[in-house]
Amino acid sequence: MTRNKTAVVAVSGGMDSCVTAAIANQNYNLAFAHINYGQRTEKRELKAFTDIADYYKVEKRLVIDFSHFAKIGGSSLTDSRLEVTKADLTNKEIPSSYVPFRNANILSACTSWAEILNASAIFIGAVYEDASGYPDCRPQFFEAYEKMIDLGTKPETKIKIETPIIHFSKSEIVKKGLEIGAPLDLTWSCYQNEDEACGVCDSCAFRLRGFAQAGVDDPIMYKVRPKY
Amino acid sequence: MTRNKTAVVAVSGGMDSCVTAAIANQNYNLAFAHINYGQRTEKRELKAFTDIADYYKVEKRLVIDFSHFAKIGGSSLTDSRLEVTKADLTNKEIPSSYVPFRNANILSACTSWAEILNASAIFIGAVYEDASGYPDCRPQFFEAYEKMIDLGTKPETKIKIETPIIHFSKSEIVKKGLEIGAPLDLTWSCYQNEDEACGVCDSCAFRLRGFAQAGVDDPIMYKVRPKY
Numbered sequence: 001m002t003r004n005k006t007a008v009v010a011v012s013g014g015m016d017s018c019v020t021a022a023i024a025n026q027n028y029n030l031a032f033a034h035i036n037y038g039q040r041t042e043k044r045e046l047k048a049f050t051d052i053a054d055y056y057k058v059e060k061r062l063v064i065d066f067s068h069f070a071k072i073g074g075s076s077l078t079d080s081r082l083e084v085t086k087a088d089l090t091n092k093e094i095p096s097s098y099v100p101f102r103n104a105n106i107l108s109a110c111t112s113w114a115e116i117l118n119a120s121a122i123f124i125g126a127v128y129e130d131a132s133g134y135p136d137c138r139p140q141f142f143e144a145y146e147k148m149i150d151l152g153t154k155p156e157t158k159i160k161i162e163t164p165i166i167h168f169s170k171s172e173i174v175k176k177g178l179e180i181g182a183p184l185d186l187t188w189s190c191y192q193n194e195d196e197a198c199g200v201c202d203s204c205a206f207r208l209r210g211f212a213q214a215g216v217d218d219p220i221m222y223k224v225r226p227k228y
Numbered sequence: 229m230t231r232n233k234t235a236v237v238a239v240s241g242g243m244d245s246c247v248t249a250a251i252a253n254q255n256y257n258l259a260f261a262h263i264n265y266g267q268r269t270e271k272r273e274l275k276a277f278t279d280i281a282d283y284y285k286v287e288k289r290l291v292i293d294f295s296h297f298a299k300i301g302g303s304s305l306t307d308s309r310l311e312v313t314k315a316d317l318t319n320k321e322i323p324s325s326y327v328p329f330r331n332a333n334i335l336s337a338c339t340s341w342a343e344i345l346n347a348s349a350i351f352i353g354a355v356y357e358d359a360s361g362y363p364d365c366r367p368q369f370f371e372a373y374e375k376m377i378d379l380g381t382k383p384e385t386k387i388k389i390e391t392p393i394i395h396f397s398k399s400e401i402v403k404k405g406l407e408i409g410a411p412l413d414l415t416w417s418c419y420q421n422e423d424e425a426c427g428v429c430d431s432c433a434f435r436l437r438g439f440a441q442a443g444v445d446d447p448i449m450y451k452v453r454p455k456y
Contacts, residue, residue, distance in 0.1 A: 062296065062299060062300070064295070064296040064299075065293070065295055065296075066337075067292070067293055068290065068292040068293075068337050068340070068341070069340065071290060071292075072290070072340055072341050072344050073344065099340075100339075100340040100343040100344055100381065100382075101336060101339045101340040101343060101377075101380055101381060102340070103380065104336040104339065104340075104376070104377075104380050105333075105336040105337060105340060107336075108329060108332040108333040108335075108336040109294075109296050109333060111328075111329045111332065112296070112297065112300055112327070112328040112329040112330070112332075112333060113296070113300050115328040115329060116300050116301065116328055135379070135380055135381055135382055135383070136380040136381070138379060138380070140379050141376065141379040141380040144372070144375050144376040144379050144380075145376050145380075147372050147375075147376075148332070148369065148372040148373050148375075148376045149329075149332075151363070151366060151368050151369040151372050152329055152331065152332050152363055152364040152366070152369040152372075152373075153328065153329060153363055153364070154328075154363055155363070
């Protein structure tokens, strides 16, 4: 099969973006973008990005440094004075890890790159249903973003925003990843630690519960491995 | 007068953003954001930003480094292998200085900051009518952007995108700036040089023609000062 379409994939290094990349890989040439934004686990996430890019033999890679999030503050992910809250999977409020308008910042950089690469899609592993209520993970947000791209780029530029796992639960993401051979062992999700995943932050909790519900063991190392 | 509203103003250091800041200053507390994006005249523009911020006694300042534009390339402003084209004020094509989707990148960072500051508006000095045909300067682009913000931020966040000079000609911008005391002598527009403005790039040409049509002398220094 000769592929003539390119997709920019926003790859944080987490499980969601890994499975999203695996889905994009079925129909597109891949270009991987990664954002450092001053989050606590920046180095570990970059390693996961590189490992996943190597796995898929992706040549086009863009690592973007967004230092402004750390300057702006307001999120426990980028402001060391704020505590990363322990998971409360029943909480419906916006958690302290919310980085304001993060996905819009990521997509704007990906769109600039996509326009230069003549890519026809941007894949982003946003999850709405089962996830933590970030407003910039809503399906309507991505629809509005795609319209805005149409108006803000050259007339010949047509870029779709693809969110293939937006309605998946974490266990469905795990199952999909296993089904299509996504290298979940290379991913990193923990908000807190860089050596062994903490097991107790929001992100670890959602991940562990997803694996448990899918009936498989999470292949990465945890400091503690509570039952969720 | 007590002001209780805050506006984030995107201040490049050019004439358009300076006049836009002067307009915002009539009704808002100011917060100034500036983007370094690897453009040739980055240092000189940052000086202009600082000078204008000092002039308006703005305390809240955010300097954002967008190194990805230089990595992405494709624009003569950020790619030293491409030549900054000399002005052709009759050209209707997108010029080589076009940085893909630049305004969307700027606005996404400004929106993140605005959400943390509880600002109610973002001012940006985009000009459509008389300017160089960048797609991300269209009024419809900014309308779509504002809708996208509504969907991608917290429910209580309401941020308007204000483009007060979007339908102005350059001479109207000069006149407006003089009328409301904008410090045009502190601004920098040249795409090419950092010491004396070149006088021949697109940006210098539009500026010089604007001053000429307004019937006043441009207070900054030029290497050459052609008649446009």
